[in-house]
Amino acid sequence: MECVFGLVGNGFAIVVADTSAVNSILVHKSNEDKIMFLDSHKLIAASGEPGDRVQFTEYIQKNVALYQFRNGIPLTTAAAANFTRGELATALRKNPYSVNVLLAGYDKETGPSLYYIDYIATLHKLEKGAFGYGSYFSLSLMDRHFHSGMSVEEAVDLVDKCILEIRSRLVVAPPNYVIKIVDKDGAREYAWRQSVKDTPAPTA
Amino acid sequence: MSIFEYNGSAVVAMVGKNCFAIGSDRRLGVQLQTIATDFQRISKIHDKLFIGLSGLASDAQTLYQRLVFRHKLYQLREERDMKPETFASLVSALLYEKRFGPYFCQPVIAGLGDEDKPFICTMDSIGAKELAKDFVVAGTASESLYGACESMFKPDLEPEELFETISQALLSSVDRDCLSGWGGHVYVVTPTEVKERILKGRMD
Numbered sequence: 441m442e443c444v445f446g447l448v449g450n451g452f453a454i455v456v457a458d459t460s461a462v463n464s465i466l467v468h469k470s471n472e473d474k475i476m477f478l479d480s481h482k483l484i485a486a487s488g489e490p491g492d493r494v495q496f497t498e499y500i501q502k503n504v505a506l507y508q509f510r511n512g513i514p515l516t517t518a519a520a521a522n523f524t525r526g527e528l529a530t531a532l533r534k535n536p537y538s539v540n541v542l543l544a545g546y547d548k549e550t551g552p553s554l555y556y557i558d559y560i561a562t563l564h565k566l567e568k569g570a571f572g573y574g575s576y577f578s579l580s581l582m583d584r585h586f587h588s589g590m591s592v593e594e595a596v597d598l599v600d601k602c603i604l605e606i607r608s609r610l611v612v613a614p615p616n617y618v619i620k621i622v623d624k625d626g627a628r629e630y631a632w633r634q635s636v637k638d639t640p641a642p643t644a
Numbered sequence: 645m646s647i648f649e650y651n652g653s654a655v656v657a658m659v660g661k662n663c664f665a666i667g668s669d670r671r672l673g674v675q676l677q678t679i680a681t682d683f684q685r686i687s688k689i690h691d692k693l694f695i696g697l698s699g700l701a702s703d704a705q706t707l708y709q710r711l712v713f714r715h716k717l718y719q720l721r722e723e724r725d726m727k728p729e730t731f732a733s734l735v736s737a738l739l740y741e742k743r744f745g746p747y748f749c750q751p752v753i754a755g756l757g758d759e760d761k762p763f764i765c766t767m768d769s770i771g772a773k774e775l776a777k778d779f780v781v782a783g784t785a786s787e788s789l790y791g792a793c794e795s796m797f798k799p800d801l802e803p804e805e806l807f808e809t810i811s812q813a814l815l816s817s818v819d820r821d822c823l824s825g826w827g828g829h830v831y832v833v834t835p836t837e838v839k840e841r842i843l844k845g846r847m848d
Contacts, residue, residue, distance in 0.1 A: 529706050533745060556679060560702040562651070564672055564680050575677070 441612045442487040443574025444474065445602060446542045446554050447582060448567045449590040452623035453544035453552040454630070455485040456599050458574070458614035463490075470616050470636050478504050479514055480626045482545040484524075487571045488559060489538040496537045500524050517545025521555035521563060529561035540571040546622045577609055578602040592621070596630070603633050647748045648699045648769075650675065652823025654785035655685055655696035656814055657754040657764045658797060659778060660806035664762040666694045666754045667814045667830040669785070670842075672701055673823060681826040681847070689715055690725040691838060693755035694831055695735070698783035699769065700748035707747050710738060728755030728763040732773060739771030746770050750782040760835040785821035792817045807832045807841070815845045 441462065446455035461469040475485040476497045484500065486493045503523070508514045515523065521543050531537050536559060543555040556562070556569040568582040581602050590598070599619060607613050615636040620629050652673045657666040672683035686696040687708050695711065697704035714734055718726050726734070732753050739747060746769040754764045766780040767773050774780070779797050781789035792813040801809060811830055818825035828843035 525705070529702065532702070558674070558702075560650075560700070561706070562672070562702045563705060564683060564701075566680055569679065579677070 441614070442572035443570075443578065443606055443610075443614060443617070444485045444487045444540070444542055444572055445570035445574060445578040445582070446485060446544055446568070447586060447590070447595060447598070448544075448552050448554045448588075449592065449595040451552060452592060452595075452621055453483075453546065453554050454592075454595050454599060454619065454621050455483050455542055455544045455554075456603070456617055456619050457485045457487070459616045459618050459632075460614035461490065462614075469638070470614070471634075471638055473618055475618055475620045476501060477627050478520060478543070478545075479508065481514070481547070481622055482517060482520055482543065483620050483622050483627045485542040485544070485620075487540050492537040492539050496527075496539045497541075500527065516547050516550070517543065517553050517555065518547075518550070518565075520545065521557060521565075525557050525561050525563040528557065528559065532561055542569055542571065544622050546624055546626075548624075552623065573610055573612065574602070574606045577605045581605055600633070607635070645675070648750070649784050649823055651699075651701040652821075653685060653698040653783035654789060654814065654818050654821065654824040655698040655750075655752045655782045656789050656793065656810060656817075657696065657752050657780050658793070658806060658810045658813075659762045659764055659799075660801040660803060662760050662762070663803045663806060663832065663834040664754045664756065664764060665803075665806045665810040665830060665832045666696055666752065667810050667828055668696050668698075669783075669814070669818050669824040669826065669828055671824055671826040676822065678826065684829065686829060686831060687712075688831075688838075689731060689755075692760075692833060692835075693726065693728055693731055694753075694833065695731075696752040696754075696782070698750045698752065698786075703747040703749045707738070707749055707751070711735065714738070728753060728757050728765075731755065732763075732765050732767075736767060736771035736773055739767065739769060743770055752780055752782050754833070756833060756835060784823040785817045788817040788820040789813065803832050803834050803839070807839070811841075811843055815843060819846055
């Protein structure tokens with residue numbers, strides 16, 4: 441089941457999410473991208489109720505874009521994180537979104553950052569964080585191997601360790617993952633880690 | 645499991661001679677899983693007034709934002725800082741507004757009032773004030789904090805002795821509570837200065 445995690449390295453932040461679209465015992469799809477680009481320098485990795493996840497992340501993305509259009513300057517990562525928290529917090533006592541979010545971003549002034557926001561609207565700035573069943577493994581591995589100021593290679597190595605551990609120890613492990621990075625040059629997809637490929641339906 | 649115990653917390657405040665101290669643990673957890681070990685539960689309202697919010701971290705953040713907002717409006721209208729007694733009534737009123745769907749927080753308020761007389765007080769989640777002359781406690785470690793404070797507290801301590809007392813009480817209490825700990829954060833406030841210290845405790 442869902443595995444989302446991320447960490448901050450030297451001049452970049454990296455986020456990873458599984459790519460399984462699951463309903464009950466059924467896997468509908470194994471290449472569902474759960475990490476969205478908020479703007480040029482922000483990534484939002486979300487887990488939770490699929491409908492809420494898509495709706496909510498899109499809502500945040502469009503409002504961040506709107507802010508940029510209106511004011512001519514983008515929101516900082518901290519501002520976007522606080523906006524996201526605010527939306528979750530107001531929704532919490534009405535009809536809550538079941539969405540947990542890791543928000544990674546890069547700002548000129550503050551450098552890379554990673555924010556943990558859960559569906560109850562707890563906001564916290566972290567160096568390493570995780571959600572879902574995968575967190576039992578990825579958090580322990582990151583506690584052991586993480587150090588501040590990691591290089592991209594070291595960080596990707598650690599991410600691969602986490603994925604390997606989840607695949608080998610978690611009963612309900614998702615097969616495929618997407619890795620995205622944000623640094624001074626912007627947010628981008630870094631790689632996929634796929635052990636199962638979706639076979640395209642044969643054309644009639 | 646109570647929602648008050650979801651994130652885990654320990655908050656304590658003590659009165660000394662013309663001074664007070666307020667302390668909290670630094671853990672942010674989700675039940676038994678630790679998310680972060682640098683969480684802030686104590687916030688400064690102004691130079692002589694502090695509030696510690698135990699309970700659900702999300703509501704602590706929401707409540708803190710509302711309180712700062714109200715205090716800033718007060719400062720603009722009255723051109724002075726709020727007295728601790730007044731602030732306690734404000735907190736109480738904000739909490740009681742949500743009588744039938746409360747913020748899941750138990751606040752601890754500590755400040756220096758007229759002629760630098762120390763004031764400490766705690767509240768339940770719907771704003772019933774509980775004033776004390778010596779010490780107040782809140783959070784998942786409140787039971788052990790009561791015991792520790794009851795045996796360690798002495799009236800009219802000087803700031804340095806007060807720091808030692810509150811720190812020892814906090815650290816020994818959180819060691820008997822699974823949901824709080826990971827070091828502490830202590831403020832000692834005298835009429836002339838605020839001393840902030842971060843404690844290392846059993847980091848497990």
